[in-house]
Amino acid sequence: MNNYTNNNTGRRYIAHVSIFGTTQIHLRNPYIIAWWSAAFPGFGHLLLSKYLRGFVLFIWEVVINLNSNLNVAMIHSFQGDIATAVEVLNTRWLLIYIPVYIFAIWDSYRTTIDLNKIYLLAERENHIFNSFSMGAMEINYLDKRNPLMSIMWSLFMPGLGQLYIHRIVVAFFIIIWAVVFFYYSHLLESISLLFLGEIHKATDVLDSEWLLFFPSLYGFATYDAYINTVENNKLAEKEQKNFLEKTYQNPDFYIAKKKKVKK
Known part of the structure; x- marks a missing residue:
């Protein structure tokens, strides 16, 4: 077996390379991810590579936005016509919009914090992951x-x-x-x-x-x-x-850390 492929023996991995793309976890600012979810539900999850959840929230945003006339109301509010903005809103759809919108922000923030913790553990394990993937339709590599x-x-x-x-x-x-x-x-x-x-x-x-x-x-x-x-x-x-260290570096090689001398 190739020692430099993902053999699914590790508990956590920081990345996975497939023909559809490179998926990885790394440290992110949860406030930035939450902000993107606030800008457009689904974007925060897509940044986290939570694709299915992100696609659902994105499509939901478009459908509910159009049916509630939210963008039309925003245009009127930008023009200072608040009364018309309130009048054009379809509350039957808008009341569906609010809880899911808040959920998208909260869930992306919570998931970011969880993934940051998982990344720190995976980084410490430093388990080998695949760096090359070839299929019938695509090739992907780091x-x-x-x-x-x-x-x-x-x-x-x-x-x-x-x-x-x-x-x-x-x-x-x-x-x-x-x-x-x-x-x-x-x-x-x-x-x-x-x-x-x-x-x-x-x-x-x-x-x-x-x-x-x-x-x-x-x-x-x-x-x-x-x-x-x-x-x-x-x-x-x-x-x-990691490849160069494990392949070419002498196992006995180490760099000694100098002790700080107190003056």
Whole structure:
């Protein structure tokens, strides 16, 4: 058996490399994760690689938001028309929105704290994990990527940054929803009219209810791609360091720590 593959004998692992992507746990700020859940339910869980929970909360947010007219109410409130904002809200859907929204924030915060504890234990165990995966449809391997490239591709199109670092599941999910948002918001149509100098038509054709989903989507796609590129680079360095130590370093080698001399 290859001594440098995940043989499922460890109690905890800090990472797993599969054809669908590299999943790892590392220290995170629970307040930042909770903030992303507040910005858009599901994003906090996707940052934690809790994909199924994140997908459910994301789709729930879109469905409830559209049916409760929440984005429409936000637009009126931004314009200072509070009375209209309250009037357009559909309370039958809004009352469903509130408890799940709070749960998404709380659960992502709680999960982050738990995963931070698990990471410290897994880091201490330092068990071997796989670094290469090959299947009939894909190949994935640990290597170092440029975080700035992740940002650039994410700004061109949400999801491309995730494809660059091989986060296949999240990439497909973000790209599909980006296409949906582009289609129903008429954003690309508006940009085309803007280039033609048709400013009024470009404004009129926009569907602001769908357009309000974009800031959160673009922000998350960029942040997620950047953070995971940085952490994947750290993971690749750690895996290479462990391999070299176990393969080439003399077992009797150690670095003596100097004692501090009190003056």
